[in-house]
Amino acid sequence: MAYSEKVIDHYNNPRNVGSFQKDAGDVGTGVVGAPECGDVMKLQIKVENDTIVDAKFKTFGCGSAIASSSLATEWLKGKSLEDAQKIKNTDIVHELNLPPVKIHCSVLAEDAIKAALGDYQKKAGEKKVKPAAATTSS
Amino acid sequence: MKLPIYLDSHSTTPCDPRVVETMLPYFTEKFGNAASRNHSFGWEAEEGVEVARKQIAHLIHADPKEIIFTSGATESDNLALQGVVEMYREKGNHIITSSTEHRAVIDTAKYLEKKGVKVTFLPVDKTGMVSPDDVRNAITDKTILISIMMANNEIGTINPVAAIGKVAKEKSVLFHCDATQGVGKIPVNVQEMGIDLMSFTAHKIYGPKGVGALYVRRKAPRVRLEAMMYGGGHERGMRSGTLAVPLIVGFGKACELCEQEMATESIRMAKMRDRLQEGIMKGMDEVYLNGHPTERLPHNLNISFAYVEGEALLMGVKEIALSSGSACTSATLEPSYVLRALGVGSDLAHSSIRFGLGRFNTDEEVEYTIDRMIKAVNHLREMSPLYEMAKEGVDLKSVQWAAH
Ligand SMILES: Cc1ncc(COP(=O)(O)O)c(C=O)c1O
Numbered sequence A: 001m002a003y004s005e006k007v008i009d010h011y012n013n014p015r016n017v018g019s020f021q022k023d024a025g026d027v028g029t030g031v032v033g034a035p036e037c038g039d040v041m042k043l044q045i046k047v048e049n050d051t052i053v054d055a056k057f058k059t060f061g062c063g064s065a066i067a068s069s070s071l072a073t074e075w076l077k078g079k080s081l082e083d084a085q086k087i088k089n090t091d092i093v094h095e096l097n098l099p100p101v102k103i104h105c106s107v108l109a110e111d112a113i114k115a116a117l118g119d120y121q122k123k124a125g126e127k128k129v130k131p132a133a134a135t136t137s138s
Numbered sequence B: 001m002k003l004p005i006y007l008d009s010h011s012t013t014p015c016d017p018r019v020v021e022t023m024l025p026y027f028t029e030k031f032g033n034a035a036s037r038n039h040s041f042g043w044e045a046e047e048g049v050e051v052a053r054k055q056i057a058h059l060i061h062a063d064p065k066e067i068i069f070t071s072g073a074t075e076s077d078n079l080a081l082q083g084v085v086e087m088y089r090e091k092g093n094h095i096i097t098s099s100t101e102h103r104a105v106i107d108t109a110k111y112l113e114k115k116g117v118k119v120t121f122l123p124v125d126k127t128g129m130v131s132p133d134d135v136r137n138a139i140t141d142k143t144i145l146i147s148i149m150m151a152n153n154e155i156g157t158i159n160p161v162a163a164i165g166k167v168a169k170e171k172s173v174l175f176h177c178d179a180t181q182g183v184g185k186i187p188v189n190v191q192e193m194g195i196d197l198m199s200f201t202a203h204k205i206y207g208p209k210g211v212g213a214l215y216v217r218r219k220a221p222r223v224r225l226e227a228m229m230y231g232g233g234h235e236r237g238m239r240s241g242t243l244a245v246p247l248i249v250g251f252g253k254a255c256e257l258c259e260q261e262m263a264t265e266s267i268r269m270a271k272m273r274d275r276l277q278e279g280i281m282k283g284m285d286e287v288y289l290n291g292h293p294t295e296r297l298p299h300n301l302n303i304s305f306a307y308v309e310g311e312a313l314l315m316g317v318k319e320i321a322l323s324s325g326s327a328c329t330s331a332t333l334e335p336s337y338v339l340r341a342l343g344v345g346s347d348l349a350h351s352s353i354r355f356g357l358g359r360f361n362t363d364e365e366v367e368y369t370i371d372r373m374i375k376a377v378n379h380l381r382e383m384s385p386l387y388e389m390a391k392e393g394v395d396l397k398s399v400q401w402a403a404h
């Protein structure tokens, strides 16, 4: 199949490849997909004051999946957590000109964003909840 | 060296210029209908066809009268399976085939299954081979046909055809062999191999697309077939339709060239293939050979590059024409059923690449390919979460993946 210029560019020069420390309190990690399905995406965000200051990804999948996650990291950087929630897979499809058979690759990227945000919020919530929980139990 | 490089010879091959040259007069001056008995145009065309029939028959050790021309191996497979089932209906309704056959056999068998025929799909071992004992054990008194391929189009594994032919003879069951990938590449002898029907095609052996043959044994036993196409009664009534004379002439020439050059060509192919394999295996870790280590077509190499996805890898080596068993490259979004039948995990099936060398490839192209594969795999592994986890010592099989 023929790839769009943008997909090829992300493939050749992927943005923000890498990993953050998974357990760090300011990091949210989303891992979606499965090796058996031929696609696994890991997307991570680093958050300061409810703003995403940095993002990284690693993806096992086709060129469109790589491009989708690479683009997602670009878009996430600088966004508030609230705005990050609004990124839709259709935005990715549009930006990268993905053909219908590759739409699921963009869905995976949206899922990865949601999972990373969820992970961060869970951690942040625990930080707040934990001391409270400790007081009630004592 | 010219780019792009063609390394997809299991899919198709270019016409050899000597084949094209032989065909050309049959488009213009010698354009007659081989069935026209009353003028020189017909005679010329018929002569061209008969020469080709001899060249083709000679390559497989058959009698020229046993060659039935078709449009390709897909049609030959259909004619063999459907034609035998229809003709031998009284005798039985059971056929035996294998799970790694080409779709032309599998889908025909599934169609017959819907029409009430019992089909046994034999498993293969982890190298992709069918066991002759499994074939023997599957035979019942209702079995009318065994259809097992000679060599697989993805992994290149060569089946023990002669041993299967022997079982078929012992049990007096007809044996059809889809030899599309074997003919012209390895020695094929329908007598020694005990083959009763055999499918093959011109475009895999440097001949034109759109022409193939079905070998149909005439003696011991005399195989009969119900036709799928009715009309002028061409090809002993088994396949009506005006013969595609230029294509047939090209097919004949292609077979003649294969016969003359096979001995040296297969050695050259195997040498290039072995170099490709060695270069790739030495250049990176965690690459796995799919198929049989030795009983394999000389020009075939099928490798899984762990932790990278096949289509992404193809994208990284765009200037090299290859194919992958990855789901992402297939319309069905399922990874290769052939690799799955071997017991290759889905993850490694997604990571597989098939290399198919051919007559016109060079050592320089092989070296270039090795270099490009190593670079592309490294590029992708750097961004592979699986590679990262594996390097951290995580057992990927134990991870709870969030399926989507
Ligand atoms: C084993 C096998 N059988 C059948 C076919 C179909 O051949 P054709 O393209 O001539 O119909 C192929 C080619 O893809 C093949 O590899």
Ligand code: FES
Residues within 6 Å of the ligand: A038, A039, A060, A061, A062, A063, A064, A065, A101, A102, A104, A105, B327, B328
């Ligand atoms: S990851 Fe399989 S098609 Fe994109």
